[in-house]
Amino acid sequence: MKARVYVTLKKSVFDPQGKTIHDALRSMGYSSVSDVRQGKFFEVSLEGVTAEAGQKVVEEVAHKVLANPVIESYRVEVEA
Amino acid sequence: MKVGVVVFPGSNCDHDAYHVVKHVCGGEARFVWHKDASLAGLDAVILPGGFSYGDYLRTGGIARFSPVMKSVVEFADKGGPVIGICNGFQILQEAGLLPGAMLRNRTTKFLSQPVHVRIERNDSVLTDGVQVGQVLTMPIAHGDGNFYLPDAELDRLEGEGQVVFRYTTRDGRLEDAANPNGSARAIAGVCNAARNVVGLMPHPERASEAELGSLDGRQLFAALARVLQAA
Numbered sequence: 001m002k003a004r005v006y007v008t009l010k011k012s013v014f015d016p017q018g019k020t021i022h023d024a025l026r027s028m029g030y031s032s033v034s035d036v037r038q039g040k041f042f043e044v045s046l047e048g049v050t051a052e053a054g055q056k057v058v059e060e061v062a063h064k065v066l067a068n069p070v071i072e073s074y075r076v077e078v079e080a
Numbered sequence: 081m082k083v084g085v086v087v088f089p090g091s092n093c094d095h096d097a098y099h100v101v102k103h104v105c106g107g108e109a110r111f112v113w114h115k116d117a118s119l120a121g122l123d124a125v126i127l128p129g130g131f132s133y134g135d136y137l138r139t140g141g142i143a144r145f146s147p148v149m150k151s152v153v154e155f156a157d158k159g160g161p162v163i164g165i166c167n168g169f170q171i172l173q174e175a176g177l178l179p180g181a182m183l184r185n186r187t188t189k190f191l192s193q194p195v196h197v198r199i200e201r202n203d204s205v206l207t208d209g210v211q212v213g214q215v216l217t218m219p220i221a222h223g224d225g226n227f228y229l230p231d232a233e234l235d236r237l238e239g240e241g242q243v244v245f246r247y248t249t250r251d252g253r254l255e256d257a258a259n260p261n262g263s264a265r266a267i268a269g270v271c272n273a274a275r276n277v278v279g280l281m282p283h284p285e286r287a288s289e290a291e292l293g294s295l296d297g298r299q300l301f302a303a304l305a306r307v308l309q310a311a
Contacts, residue, residue, distance in 0.1 A: 009183075013228060016184045016262075065145070068138055068174065070181035071228055 001046050002079040003058040007067045008039035042066055051078065081107040081308040084122040086152070086168075088114045088143045093129035093165065096285040101126075104288050105301045114146040123308045124161040124205075125152055127168025129221070129283060139182060139224045140170035149175055161205040161304060162277045166222055169269070169279030178270055178279045179237055183226040186262030190223040194294070195260055197268045197282055198248040201241055204271040206278040208303045215252045216296035218282035220260060225281040227263035227270075234264055245269030245280050 009015050015037050022036040044061070046054045055078050067074040083101045087094045094111065101109040112119065119125060132143035143149070149171070156162045156177055164172040172178040185191055199207055199214045229237065237243060245268040247259045259266045261281075269280030284297025 012230060014183065014186070014226075014262075016186050016188045016226070020188050065141070066137070068141065068181050070173075071183065 001054045003044045004077040005042040005062045006075045082123045084112040084125045086112045088132035090132045091130035097126045097128045100285045100288045114148045117147045117151045119151045127164040129166030140174040143171045144174040164279035172279045180229045182224040192221040197245040201244045204275045204278045205307045208307045217294045218287040225261040227267040
């Protein structure tokens with residue numbers, strides 16, 4: 001099975017990279033772009049587990065390793 | 081003092097820390113490989129600067145799971161002094177031994193330059209007996225040193241007296257231009273509640289000999305030696 005994990009900075013956290021990208025887009029003329037937030041995307045493959053157990057593993061890994069809960073939130077999607 | 085300097089894959093200030101402890105301060109130093117879980121016989125542990133695991137995932141985010149870190153947490157819990165410099169500070173945050181997290185510098189640029197930091201507390205193992213308000217000049221070299229905590233937690237941190245170093249002007253004034261990376265409340269270094277774990281972004285080990293332009297960092301190693309001698 002495969003899972004996707006999206007890690008993003010919490011809304012309250014300033015994102016210097018996102019702001020730089022946003023500034024660049026504005027200067028390129030994309031005036032309708034009102035904000036950019038940069039995040040991370042992980043594709044996790046699992047073998048030998050049930051969908052339920054796999055989801056649990058990925059949730060745990062996302063919480064413990066892939067995201068830092070002080071500054072980031074995460075979302076897990078499991079591919080059936 | 082017998083100081084262990086932990087070496088992670090990608091550490092690059094390990095030899096500097098070792099050199100200052102041994103050859104500048106006259107203490108005993110020994111390298112501890114990150115897969116070696118034994119800290120037996122050590123009085124203090126330094127997590128040095130560098131780019132452990134290439135800064136993959138997050139700075140310090142993978143190193144915190146190295147076998148040695150379990151021992152470092154136990155060592156700290158028993159009151160043993162643990163010092164994190166730059167990447168070492170980031171690893172201690174990821175390990176939950178120190179509060180906060182580092183965001184990318186507000187300029188998004190890697191910064192390698194001398195900075196001025198003001199001593200805010202002299203009751204930590206790294207600043208014991210150092211004059212509060214004194215300004216030290218030391219270099220920084222990091223891309224992610226923008227200290228972050230939510231406001232309420234910053235208030236709590238300040239209330240507990242855990243802010244040990246702040247970026248200021250040379251004469252000790254808080255100014256936005258003197259805050260190189262955009263750190264919340266100009267925080268350059270903090271300690272835990274018990275004051276035996278200290279982390280800072282500037283490099284005292286690169287400012288401990290006249291040849292390197294500043295002797296200010298030596299005061300911090302001297303403070304650590306005093307604490308260990310008194311223990």
